[in-house]
Amino acid sequence: MSSLPILHLLLLLLTAHAPQAQGLPLPTSSTKEYVNMMMREIESILNKPPLPPQEPLDVNEIHILNNEAFLMLNLDTFLEATKNLQDKGMRIGKILEKLKETISSAPMTTEEPIYIKKGNWDDFWRKMTKYLNFLQNYLKKS
Numbered sequence: 001m002s003s004l005p006i007l008h009l010l011l012l013l014l015t016a017h018a019p020q021a022q023g024l025p026l027p028t029s030s031t032k033e034y035v036n037m038m039m040r041e042i043e044s045i046l047n048k049p050p051l052p053p054q055e056p057l058d059v060n061e062i063h064i065l066n067n068e069a070f071l072m073l074n075l076d077t078f079l080e081a082t083k084n085l086q087d088k089g090m091r092i093g094k095i096l097e098k099l100k101e102t103i104s105s106a107p108m109t110t111e112e113p114i115y116i117k118k119g120n121w122d123d124f125w126r127k128m129t130k131y132l133n134f135l136q137n138y139l140k141k142s
Contacts, residue, residue, distance in 0.1 A: 031102060032139055034102065035099065035102050035103065035139055036136070036139070038095050038098060038099050038102075039099075039132050039135060039136060041095055042092050042095050042096075042128070042132060043129075043132060045088050045091055045092055046088075046092075046125055046128060046129060046132075048088070051125075052121065052122035052125050052126070053122065054126070055122075055126060057126060057127065057130060061114060061127065061130075062130065064112075064113065064114045065114055065127060065130045065131050065134055066130075066134045067109075068107055068138055069107050069108065069109035069111075070109055070111070070113055070114070071103070071107070071134075071135070071138065072100075072103075072108055073108065073109065073111075073113035074113045074114045074131055075096060075099070075100055075103070076100075076113065077113045077114050077115075077116060078092075078096055078114075078116070078124070078127075078128060078131065079093060079096045079097065079100065081116040081118070081124050082096065082124075084118050084119040085119065085121055085124060086121075088121070089121070089124065092128070103135075103139075114127055114131075
């Protein structure tokens with residue numbers, strides 16, 4: 001009697017119980033295109049007149065917005081800030097929700113994320129513009 005059928009059955013059973021890979025799949029070109037489309041949509045909302053005065057960000061704000069460890073925390077902060085803004089903020093918030101689902105595998109820190117003044121479109125605009133710039137560069141290298 002051949003043991004070959006038993007080996008096939010055993011192999012089949014082992015593969016059925018093998019642990020599955022954890023985490024998100026690697027970003028594909030279509031995922032990156034989707035994320036880029038969402039970022040362009042946010043930029044088009046941000047760039048509708050009237051544009052706020054372009055006051056510079058301080059060094060600490062630039063560090064927090066350009067640090068990949070703050071990527072998800074900052075995204076959550078921007079999402080929360082959109083709840084206190086008018087029409088533009090609500091539209092950006094919907095896009096950020098979709099964006100969050102796509103980039104949720106980013107590293108995290110336990111430090112404080114960016115601070116956005118409640119209901120202040122100018123502050124939101126300045127920091128979101130810088131954040132989108134960083135996010136584009138982050139996605140290019142991943």
